[in-house]
Amino acid sequence: MMVSSLKTYIWKNFLGLLCSGIDVYIMLDENFDINSSSRIDAKPHSQRNEKSYSHRFLYISNETLQQSGVSYMNKLPRIQYTAWDRTVAWLYTLSNFSTVWLIEQDVQWYHPNNMTKLFNLFISNEANILCTNIVSRTNSWNHWPTTKSDIFPDIYWTGSFSPLVRWSYRLIRSHYQYMRLIHQNRLQKQFDIDFRFQEFIFATIAKMENFTLDVYNNYHFLQIGLNIYNDDDIIQRILKGKYILHCVKHDSILTRYTPNKLARIIRRNYTKQN
Known part of the structure; x- marks a missing residue:
């Protein structure tokens, strides 16, 4: 994942992929201290397992x-x-991979499983x-x-x-x-x-x-293009089965809510429209 800085929605997307079994890294456009007290997960330093993902936040000078x-x-x-x-x-500097997916920060998704589905479709x-x-x-x-x-x-x-x-x-x-x-x-x-x-x-x-x-x-579940989507646009595309979207340039409903809660919001939205 290539990002300008470690914003809240970037952090959530990173954790979602990591917990789905993806060997995911974040390349930052600014130097970031993994031990900083300003870390977005906000856990006290004594409660953090630095080895779990500190090596996954990267910066090249x-x-x-x-x-x-x-x-x-x-x-x-x-x-x-x-x-x-x-x-x-x-x-x-790496040699221990055959392929690598690169994700810009304005690519967002409804559920991490949508991303793993895409990756799995092309394993062969x-x-x-x-x-x-x-x-x-x-x-x-x-x-x-x-x-x-x-x-x-x-x-x-x-x-x-x-x-x-x-x-x-x-x-x-x-x-x-x-x-x-x-x-x-x-x-x-x-x-x-x-x-x-x-x-x-x-x-x-x-x-x-x-x-x-x-x-x-x-x-069908992909919508990769040049349009910039707001939250209303995102709902409309999810209703059409579009689950991986580009461009989403903000902390959208895709990252503000869990997939289950977002599904309830979308159902209400769909009921009102019909």
């Missing part, structure tokens, strides 16, 4: 990112280092990128690079819509190798920072390496 050459993985807003960059740099799927949509070079897209590159010929340019995406270990290692090329002064033309944008560069590398790309957007 800007200095480390600069040394590894990871930057501008996020395009909007145009900030050099974000949780996306920190996550990619951290994944560079061997795609190196699994995302909600793939954009080919023939399509109009606002995020294509505006310059050319000898390392990434435009015949391979591919985009992926990835607020909720799964990458393979092979893909991450290939990304690492290509970032090394960028920093070895082997460029024939000026290299635009748009080439680092994760929704462009990972899919493009996959195409260049003949890796497989796949989508999961044909499942």
Whole structure:
């Protein structure tokens, strides 16, 4: 999970996944003291089991990112280092996984079981990128690079819509190798920072390496798009069976209530409408 800071609803979503058996980590965009008295669970220090999840709250410094050459993985807003960059740099250091799901903080869900259902549906799927949509070079897209590159010929340019995406270990290692090329002064033309944008560069590398790309957007319980949903919007989508939503950018009814209580609220709402 990639987040700007450890807000209450992020904490709740993290605990929900963890208690569902997911090996979940949070990459923060700011340094966070796990022993701080301001921890959201508000338990006294003497009552905490630090070993249970203290290692699951991560932060990679800007200095480390600069040394590894990871930057501008996020395009909007145009900030050099974000949780996306920190996550990619951290994944560079790991080797004990075959695939990893990355979840932006504005992806929320009705019940943690909805997320485990999605993960389980694709356990046997061997795609190196699994995302909600793939954009080919023939399509109009606002995020294509505006310059050319000898390392990434435009015949391979591919985009992926990835607020909720799964990458393979092979893909991450290939990304690492290509970032090394960028920093070895082997460029024939000026290299635009748009080439680092994760929704462009990972899919493009996959195409260049003949890796497989796949989508999961044909499942009814998913609503992954560009609209920003308020609580009324969320209720309407849950009534239609949409249980994983993007974009939800606040502490919504999905995190303010337990699933059982939310179900009662939705039933009342449905009765009033009918």
